[in-house]
Amino acid sequence: MIETSPNATDVATKSVNEASAVQSTEQPNANAPQTEVTTRGRMGKSQGVRIAGTGSYVPDRIVTNEDLAALGCDSDWIVRRTGILQRRHADADQATSDLCYEAAIRCLDNANVTVDQIDLILVATITPDHPTPSTACHLQRRLGALAPAMDVGAACAGFMYALVTGAQFVASGNARNVLVIGADLMSRTVDPEDKKTYPLFGDAAGAALLTVASGSSDCQSKSCSGSDAASNGLLAYQLGSEGCGGEMLCIPAGGTRLAITPESQAEGKQYLTMDGRGVFKWAVRVFDESAKDVLKAAKVSPDDLALVVLHQANQRIIDSAVSDLNVPAEKVFVNLDKYGNTSGASIPLALDEAAREGRLKQGDLVLLCGFGAGLAWGTALLRW
Numbered sequence: 001m002i003e004t005s006p007n008a009t010d011v012a013t014k015s016v017n018e019a020s021a022v023q024s025t026e027q028p029n030a031n032a033p034q035t036e037v038t039t040r041g042r043m044g045k046s047q048g049v050r051i052a053g054t055g056s057y058v059p060d061r062i063v064t065n066e067d068l069a070a071l072g073c074d075s076d077w078i079v080r081r082t083g084i085l086q087r088r089h090a091d092a093d094q095a096t097s098d099l100c101y102e103a104a105i106r107c108l109d110n111a112n113v114t115v116d117q118i119d120l121i122l123v124a125t126i127t128p129d130h131p132t133p134s135t136a137c138h139l140q141r142r143l144g145a146l147a148p149a150m151d152v153g154a155a156c157a158g159f160m161y162a163l164v165t166g167a168q169f170v171a172s173g174n175a176r177n178v179l180v181i182g183a184d185l186m187s188r189t190v191d192p193e194d195k196k197t198y199p200l201f202g203d204a205a206g207a208a209l210l211t212v213a214s215g216s217s218d219c220q221s222k223s224c225s226g227s228d229a230a231s232n233g234l235l236a237y238q239l240g241s242e243g244c245g246g247e248m249l250c251i252p253a254g255g256t257r258l259a260i261t262p263e264s265q266a267e268g269k270q271y272l273t274m275d276g277r278g279v280f281k282w283a284v285r286v287f288d289e290s291a292k293d294v295l296k297a298a299k300v301s302p303d304d305l306a307l308v309v310l311h312q313a314n315q316r317i318i319d320s321a322v323s324d325l326n327v328p329a330e331k332v333f334v335n336l337d338k339y340g341n342t343s344g345a346s347i348p349l350a351l352d353e354a355a356r357e358g359r360l361k362q363g364d365l366v367l368l369c370g371f372g373a374g375l376a377w378g379t380a381l382l383r384w
Contacts, residue, residue, distance in 0.1 A: 040238065040240055040286070040289050040290055040293060041238045041239055041240025041241075041290065041293075041377070042238065042239055042240065043236060043237070043238050043293065043294070043297050044164070044234075044236075044237055044238075044239075045233070045234055045235055045236050045237065045297070045298075046164065046167035046168055046170075046171045046233050046234040046237070047171065047213075047231075047232060047233040047234070047235065048170070048171050048212065048213050048232065048233055049167045049170045049171050049210055049211070049212070049213055049232060049233035049234065050210070050211060050212075050213040050214070050232045050233060050383075050384075051208050051209065051210060051211075051351075051382070051384065052111040052112075052113065052177075052209045052210070052211040053107050053108070053109075053110035053111025053112070053113070053208070053209045054107055054110060054206070054207060054208050054209075054348065054351050054352035054355050055103045055104065055105065055106030055107030055108070055109070055110055055206070055207045055352055056103050056106065056204065056205065056206040056207065056345075056348065056349045056352040056353065057099050057102035057103040057106065057204070057205050057206075058088040058099075058202075058203070058204045058205075058339060058349070059088045059089060059090040059091065059094060059099070059203055059204075060088075060091075061088060061089050061090070061091060062086050062087075062088060063086060063087050063088070063089050063202075064085065064086045065078045065079065065084070065085060065086065065199065068198070068199050071192055071193075071195070071198070072195055073195050073198065073199050074195075078199045081314075081316070082199070082200060082314050082315060082316070082336075082340075083314065083315025083316070083334075083336055083337055084199065084200065084315075084336060084337060084340045084341075085337045085338065086337070086338060086339075086340075087187075087199075087201065087202030087203075087338075087339055087340030088202045088203050088204060088339060088340075089187045089202065089203055090185050090187065090188075090203040094185070095129040095138075095185070096125050096127050096128060096129055096135050096183050096184065096185050096205075097129050097135050097138035097139050097142065099183050099185070099203065099204065099205035099345075100123055100125075100135065100138075100139045100181050100183045100205050100207075101139060101142050101143065102205065103181060103183065103205035103206055103207040103348075104139060104143060104179060104181060104207050106207070106352075107179065107181075107207035107208065107209050107352075108179070108209065110209075111209040111211070113177055113209055113211070115143050115144055115145050116145070116146065117176070117177050118143070118145045118146075118147045118177050118178075118179050119147055119169070119174075119175035119176055119177050119178060120147055120148055120149075120166065120169055120175045120177075120178045120179070121136050121139060121140050121143075121145060121147050121148070121149035121150075121178075121179045121181075122136065122149075122150060122151075122152055122162040122165060122166050122178065122179070122180045122181070123135050123136040123139060123149070123150075123151050123152070123162070123181045123182075123183060124151070124152045124153075124154065124158030124159045124161065124162040124180070124181065124182040124183070124344040125151060125152075125153070125158065125182070125183050125184055125344050126153055126155050126158065126184060126189075126343060126344065126373070127183075127184045127185045127186065127188060127189060127343075128151060134149065134150055134151040135151055135183070136149035136150050136151050137149050137150075139181070145179075147179075152165065154344075154370075154372075154374060154376045154378075155249070155343060155344065155372040155373035155374060155376065156311050156313065156341070156343050156344065156346060156370055156371060156372025156373065157311070157370040157371055157372050157374065157376040157377050157378045158182055158343070158344035158370070159180070159182030159206070159344050159345070159346070159347045159348055159370055160237075160239070160347065160368060160369070160370040160377070160378025160379070160380060161239060161370075161376070161378055162180045162181075162182065163180050163208065163210070163234075163368075163378075163380070164234065164237055164239060164378060164380065166178035166180045166210045167210055167233060167234050170210050170211065170212055171233065176211060176212055177209060177210070177211050178209070178210040178211075179207065179209055179210075180207065180208050180209075180210060180348075181205060181206070181207045181208075181348070182205070182206050182207075182343075182344035182345045182346070182347060182348045182349075183204070183205035183206070183344060183345050184203065184204070184342060184343035184344045184345055185203045186201035186202060186203060186272075186340075186341065186342060186343050187201060187202065187203050189201070189251060189271065189272045190271055190272050191268050191271035191272075193268075194271070196276065197272065197273075197274055197276075199340070200313075200314070200340055200341050201340055201341045201342070201343070202339045202340035202341065202342050203342065203345075204339055204342040204345035204346075204349050205345050205348075205349075206345045206346075206347070206348025206349035206350075206351065206352055207348055207352075208348050208351065208352075213232035213233060214232070231363075231383060232383050233382070233383065234380045234381065234382055235298040235300070235365075235381045235382070235383055236294045236295075236297035236298035236380070236381050237294060237378065237379065237380035237381070238290045238293055238294050238297075238377075238378070238379045238380075239376075239377070239378045240286075240290065240376070240377055240378075241374050241375065241376040241377075242282075242374070242375045242376075243374065243375070245278070245282060245374075245375040246373070246374065246375065247275075248274065248275040248278045248279050248282070248373075248375065249272070249273075249274050249275075249279060249372060249373035249374075249375070250272070250273055250373065251269075251270065251271065251272050251273070252264070252269040252270075252273065253265070253269035253270045254270055279372075280314070280316070280317055280320075282371075282375060283313065283317050283321065283371050283372075284317060284320045284321050286371050286375075286377050287310065287321040287322075287369050287371065287377075287379070288321060288324045288325070290369065290377060290379040291321075291325060291367060291369060291379055292325075293379075294367070294379050294380065294381050295367070295381065298381045300365060300381060302325045302326060302327050304365055305327060305331060305365050305366070305367050306331065306360070306361075306364035306365055306366060306384075307331055307332075307333055307354060307359060307360060307364065307366045307367075308322060308325075308327055308331055308332045308333065308366075308367045309333045309347055309350045309351060309354065309366060309367070309368050309369075310322070310332070310347075310368075310369050310370075311341075311346045311347060311369065311370045311371055311372065312334065312335060312336040312339065312340075312341060312342065312346045312347075312349075312350060313336075313341045313346070313371075313372070314336070314341070315334065315336055315337075318332065318334060318336070321369075333350050333353075333354045333359065334350075335349065335350055335353055343372065344370075346370070347368055347370050351366075351368075360384050361384065362384060363383065363384065364383070364384040365381060365382070365383055365384075366381070366382045366383075366384055367379070367380075367381055367382075368380045368381075368382060
């Protein structure tokens, strides 16, 4: 069982603070990459990298709030509390890798990159086709790519974790083209009898192709110090986790801690459980603090931002999270109303839609933040 605490978010924050205090007394390794440790998470940057293209895919089946009324869900409550009007559900014969493939094809076409040019495939998902092999390997096989492939499991923060990981490969000169995908079939994880949780989630996949920035063809030897390269990429990012809050978003059964048995299944432990109020408070706080850390590290003002793309979990979370930054609503991208919470697909799906709508142009500063189960988060300032 996951260890619980009376106030998970307070305990989690305390544990991070204590860890930071210990780390600050350690002697740094002169040969190791230098990263700053704040009271919330680890800061870093990865320059000489750019997003060459995006792509996304959502299943054809639209499920409206009215459709869910047959299950006893209140359409007005859903809109008032979440801002969601509809979501997409995959067909019974669709798996996560199927959605990944469609998003990947669109992304590669948009980036004008061929399959044989892919050096690494990263898939952020918590709904894999199978426990093993990885969904990334299924995608690699179907694409016909000659590239290593692996999954990243950080739930709603998964795409941010995968994006930062992929950027390191490009910035270090160990890869030129990295395909990063976030995809989840969340409709398979939620109990249809849970009237307050089931309406929140949908299915989707989004992809981004990371490549070497202009002026940085040999990023490793130049240390990404060229003027063009230095102005691109992840100008600052923060990754963090507060594992003490893990029970706030959890699927209890299905792993080695608790198997799916007739007994656990009868109790619904194969489904996602969520402390909605606790997650709401934590998400607003973690975005506010991590966004300010990232902007400060990059020496960028909120006024300089062209677009803010948060994990599309709940309209009230988004509104509350950006209010302290004084970012105008027109700079905050929202497609939650159409797709619901798509977990790892949320941010790349929004990025692709924003790009297709012409809301992103070269040189724009974009603030990204994914947050969710773990509890884990990733916040980054990206120059488009």
